[in-house]
Amino acid sequence: MSATVTSRVSSVLRKGLFVDKVAIVTGGGTGIGKAITQELLYLGCKVVIASRKIDRLSKSGEEMKQNPYRHSKSDLSYMQCNIRKEEEVKSLMDYTIEKYGRIDYLVNNGGGQFPAHIEDITLKGWNAVIETNLTGTYLCSREAYRTWMEKNRGAIVNIIADNFRGMPIMGHSGAARAGVENITKTMALEWAQYGIRVNAVAPGTVYSETAAANYGDLDVFGQAVEQIPAKRLGETQEISGPVCFLLSPAASFISGITLRIDAASSLYMHPNFYISDHKNLPPYKWSDDPVEDDTSSAPKSKL
Incomplete structure (x- = not known):
């Protein structure tokens, strides 16, 4: 039997900075969520993590x-x-208050998607991704506000994605994350009078075993490196540090922003997406003649 390897956990922030603070991290048992949870624990925070899959979460x-x-x-x-x-979100908030007596921080990290072209996404698949990423963020934020933050202040960080140039192969997720970015701005404005700061973080291509398993045989990470200016993948700890910063007193005058953590990838090439050569966009013609339709042989864009 192989020995369990203990992850080395640290932070650029002062150890103990979040003593006596309480955070909820959705999706806090794997990937980026787990890194955020571990850094919060290093900083002295009491943390409640939540996920739909209890076996993975408890382990x-x-x-x-x-x-x-x-x-x-x-x-x-x-x-x-x-x-x-x-009702499950309300129960999560009630449990946290009963257990720890407060909710200082909420990290909306829970989400999910699957690779598919827009035309191949079923309505059921579309709704599942929209509801998990957008509606889930809304419900958790609303209930954290109602349960504690309206009268006691707080900070919220929403995890979105690098969808600023569209999100090919994951259009459902891109649409949901765009909605989260917009509602982040709205919450930051509407809840400012209650002492609540709301920001978003947009990770670039960050490797985790959980994410790799979700993509199956698609070599998403291998293809992405060439198109990242840093010429390497991000690490989960490179997301958790900025998230903890946005929760901390150092960010007390920061609200309503989206922080891109992508080594400038969003300014560079589009990762994991290539459009094959084609002649299916006809040039402009001032003519009454019908334009020849040659779309039947259009190659499909690929990862």
């Missing part, structure tokens, strides 16, 4: 509880919650 939660790098005053709890379900 990850117990592992993080045993991590020797977390602060002695931190604590971790986990709860099954489908963020698409209003």
